Amino acid sequence: MAGLEDFADLHNFEEVLQGKAKELLELLDKGNFAGAMQILAELSEARNHMLYQEVGRLTRGLHEAIKEFNIDVENSTAFQASPDGSEISEVANANERLNYVLELTENAANTTMDMVDVSMPVAEEMGEQARLLRQDWKQMADSQSSLSELKDLGRTTESFLQEIEKGSDTLNKNFTEILLAQGFQDITGQLIKRVIGLVSDVETSLVQLVAVAGKVDQISGLTSEDAKDDASEVDEKAVAEDNLVKGHGPQLHKETSTDVVADQDEVDDLLSSLGF
Amino acid sequence: MKILIVDDFSTMRRIIKNLLRDLGFNNTVEADDGSTALPVLKNGGIDFLVTDWNMPGMSGLELLEQVRADPNLCKLPILMVTAEAKREQIIRAAQAGVNGYVVKPFTAAVLKEKIDKIFERVG
Numbered sequence: 447m448a449g450l451e452d453f454a455d456l457h458n459f460e461e462v463l464q465g466k467a468k469e470l471l472e473l474l475d476k477g478n479f480a481g482a483m484q485i486l487a488e489l490s491e492a493r494n495h496m497l498y499q500e501v502g503r504l505t506r507g508l509h510e511a512i513k514e515f516n517i518d519v520e521n522s523t524a525f526q527a528s529p530d531g532s533e534i535s536e537v538a539n540a541n542e543r544l545n546y547v548l549e550l551t552e553n554a555a556n557t558t559m560d561m562v563d564v565s566m567p568v569a570e571e572m573g574e575q576a577r578l579l580r581q582d583w584k585q586m587a588d589s590q591s592s593l594s595e596l597k598d599l600g601r602t603t604e605s606f607l608q609e610i611e612k613g614s615d616t617l618n619k620n621f622t623e624i625l626l627a628q629g630f631q632d633i634t635g636q637l638i639k640r641v642i643g644l645v646s647d648v649e650t651s652l653v654q655l656v657a658v659a660g661k662v663d664q665i666s667g668l669t670s671e672d673a674k675d676d677a678s679e680v681d682e683k684a685v686a687e688d689n690l691v692k693g694h695g696p697q698l699h700k701e702t703s704t705d706v707v708a709d710q711d712e713v714d715d716l717l718s719s720l721g722f
Numbered sequence: 723m724k725i726l727i728v729d730d731f732s733t734m735r736r737i738i739k740n741l742l743r744d745l746g747f748n749n750t751v752e753a754d755d756g757s758t759a760l761p762v763l764k765n766g767g768i769d770f771l772v773t774d775w776n777m778p779g780m781s782g783l784e785l786l787e788q789v790r791a792d793p794n795l796c797k798l799p800i801l802m803v804t805a806e807a808k809r810e811q812i813i814r815a816a817q818a819g820v821n822g823y824v825v826k827p828f829t830a831a832v833l834k835e836k837i838d839k840i841f842e843r844v845g
Contacts, residue, residue: 555733559740659768690814693776693806700807707807710832713823716809720816 459496463489504654540641547634554630561620561627568620572613579606724749728759728773728785729803734826738803740773741830745837756780760788763795770840775804775811783815790819799840803828 466489491714582599589601700708707713725747727821729735735752742750751768753759755777762768771789782802789795801822802815812823821843822836 463734552731552733556736559733559736686798690808690811692781693783693804694808705809707809707812707825710825710828713807713812713825717816717823720813722816 459492469559504651540644543637543641547637550630550634554627557627558624565617565620568613568616572610573608575606579603589594723747723769724751724767725770726751726753726759726762726768728753728756728771728782730774730777732739732755734774734803738833739822741833742772744830745834756782756785756788759785763789763798764792766794768798770837771800771802773800775802775806775815783811783818786815786818786820799844801836801840803833833836 466485470482470485473479473485579602582602586596586599700706707716725742727735727738727742727750729738729752732754735754739750739752751762753762754772757780759771759773762779763771773782773785780788782804786802787802789798790799799817799821801824803822803824803826805826807825815823821840824832824836
């Protein structure tokens with residue numbers, strides 16, 4: 447991005463333009479038309495040069511930002527799957543990366559839920575066996591038990607404890623797997639940060655493009671039109687309605703926004719105020 | 723009691739399905755947006771609709787409006803479970819005839835409470 451914000455050349459160009467204009471007037475006053483044409487040609491060339499330079503700068507800036515994005519993510523082990531390793535269309539790949547984020551989060555959620563599905567019956571079974579054993583113990587305490595009954599109870603208790611050990615191992619293993627499944631957050635977080643970085647770089651570049659375009663208009667003598675503003679205002683309403691129907695997506699800064707509900711309680715309050 | 727769960731994220735469908743199963747509702751079917759949900763609803767046999775709002779194709783609000791406009795389906799109880807949290811949206815959904823509105827992220831208790839309330843009213 448270096449040098450993109452440097453408009454010093456443009457300032458120089460404006461000074462040159464002013465200087466040359468005076469020179470041009472002097473030459474015209476003297477009737478030196480050949481000299482005047484020469485000045486005009488020089489100005490035209492300087493203008494073209496300026497245009498090329500500004501557009502070139504912008505292109506280079508965009509390219510750098512995009513290239514940086516590509517290389518950094520390429521270095522992470524999570525994304526070695528890129529085909530043939532040659533230079534790929536980076537912006538198009540931002541989509542691919544986001545899809546990858548989607549895939550990772552989906553896998554992690556499924557793994558977690560699979561483990562919960564497997565673990566719940568284990569915990570339930572342990573609880574059920576404990577309940578049965580407790581009844582046996584209660585019975586023994588309440589009545590006169592024979593030695594063989596006591597021995598039976600001992601064996602049942604031993605096998606119960608064995609089950610507990612086994613169940614605890616299973617649960618431990620499953621919990622670890624759930625823990626590991628959360629690792630997606632690391633990778634997806636990084637990928638998303640890269641994409642955010644790319645987007646804001648592109649945004650900055652676009653803002654600068656607008657600035658450069660303004661200067662370019664100045665150089666080429668065009669005036670920008672305000673007429674299109676009216677049309678965009680009309681569209682805004684349609685877009686707002688479309689957003690409302692289609693949905694805005696998850697809201698950030700729920701606590702500080704007044705047009706957004708912070709939690710379920712506020713939803714309930716709003717609905718009950720509407721007679722629900 | 724047959725319940726249709728509509729959400730474009732399969733993980734969210736699974737979460738809702740599991741929560742419903744815990745609440746004793748074992749008969750669920752799924753759709754990933756309004757346009758796939760509507761034919762399922764029109765085929766009949768669905769007693770309750772749980773839908774997300776923001777989905778590709780037909781959104782949950784559009785689905786809600788279509789259901790209310792259909793004479794065969796207009797009485798179907800509908801619960802919206804969505805991350806859409808703008809006040810104007812909740813008002814819009816209420817006006818369109820939603821029976822309950824749950825914002826994500828939600829808890830199993832909230833989901834149960836809203837479902838109980840809907841059935842209490844619908845009878």
